[in-house]
Amino acid sequence: MARTPSTRILPSDITPPEVFFNRRQAIAAAIAAGVVGLAHEEPAGAASSGSGLKYTRNTRYSVNEAPNSYEDITTYNNFYEFGTDKSDPVQNAGSLRTRPWSVVVDGEAEVTGTFTLEDILKPHPLEERIYRFRCVEAWSMIVPWLGFPLGDLLKRFKPTSKAKYVQFTTLYDPKQMPGQRYPILDWPYVEGLRMDEAMHPLTLMVVGVYGKVLPNQNGAPLRLIVPWKYGFKSIKSIVKISFVERQPRNTWNVATPHEYGFYANVNPAVDHPRWSQAKERRIGNGFFAKRIDTLPFNGYADQVASLYKGMDLRRYF
Numbered sequence: 001m002a003r004t005p006s007t008r009i010l011p012s013d014i015t016p017p018e019v020f021f022n023r024r025q026a027i028a029a030a031i032a033a034g035v036v037g038l039a040h041e042e043p044a045g046a047a048s049s050g051s052g053l054k055y056t057r058n059t060r061y062s063v064n065e066a067p068n069s070y071e072d073i074t075t076y077n078n079f080y081e082f083g084t085d086k087s088d089p090v091q092n093a094g095s096l097r098t099r100p101w102s103v104v105v106d107g108e109a110e111v112t113g114t115f116t117l118e119d120i121l122k123p124h125p126l127e128e129r130i131y132r133f134r135c136v137e138a139w140s141m142i143v144p145w146l147g148f149p150l151g152d153l154l155k156r157f158k159p160t161s162k163a164k165y166v167q168f169t170t171l172y173d174p175k176q177m178p179g180q181r182y183p184i185l186d187w188p189y190v191e192g193l194r195m196d197e198a199m200h201p202l203t204l205m206v207v208g209v210y211g212k213v214l215p216n217q218n219g220a221p222l223r224l225i226v227p228w229k230y231g232f233k234s235i236k237s238i239v240k241i242s243f244v245e246r247q248p249r250n251t252w253n254v255a256t257p258h259e260y261g262f263y264a265n266v267n268p269a270v271d272h273p274r275w276s277q278a279k280e281r282r283i284g285n286g287f288f289a290k291r292i293d294t295l296p297f298n299g300y301a302d303q304v305a306s307l308y309k310g311m312d313l314r315r316y317f
């Protein structure tokens, strides 16, 4: 079980945006000169694999369960921009170019604009957190993600009191993302969170897995992880963050509104119209292994149930 969290964002963790964003040109120049390795720094004492990241383990927010293998996590994926089969993303996502990468921040915030990936990542120390991950299709994994709290990033943009939700958008580029040449979904993929969900310390901006830079098929270079919600909320390859007043329409809700809601909290008591959500198949245990019970809020109820106090979770599914 995950242990009860407390807020651990220190003021010293957050560089004020005016200070940080004024350093952009210096950082860009350093990167151009090859001085800043950023996403390619090696953990102290680690063998030089070329793709290791520096991070600290966060046991407080980690579950006590054995992670799935790197292979399970990186070869059994949903990333419809690269095909609809679980094995498509690993085969097709090589065409995604993740450098250079930039993220547009707009809407109800004092600091908006276009920021390089390096701008976005630089002030945030990386943590490894072992999270449960539950897909709406009733399979699950245990994943050692590397990332930092989304809330730490969002605070740097100083959202105004009008910012009630945050909307995230995936890259739209059918040349790099062949799945976007077909009208399978309403591209680009969009997701959203209520502001309090986005600021919750469990909500993670992820840049790596198993100590390494995130592979393309898992949503490189920047993807969200919201561990108490079904996997479709965890949007990949983000290019835009918008602070908005109204609840965004998320891609799967647009596709089939009666099947996928905005909240998508893992809830064994509310079935999907076409299947039960009471149990799940843990990837790696074999297809015929006994299904395990799905836990309310994916096992994170102690930490997040209070966010939904008084809400009818059958209606707001």
Ligand code: MTE
Pocket (backbone or CB within 6 Å): 073, 076, 077, 078, 079, 080, 081, 134, 135, 136, 170, 189, 217, 218, 219, 230, 231, 232, 233, 234, 235, 236, 237
């Ligand atoms: N993000 C984008 N842009 N496109 C997608 O198709 N699939 C979602 C989510 N994020 C998806 C996405 C779904 S349904 C799941 S279960 C998770 O990504 C899968 O993440 P993983 O491949 O790292 O397991």
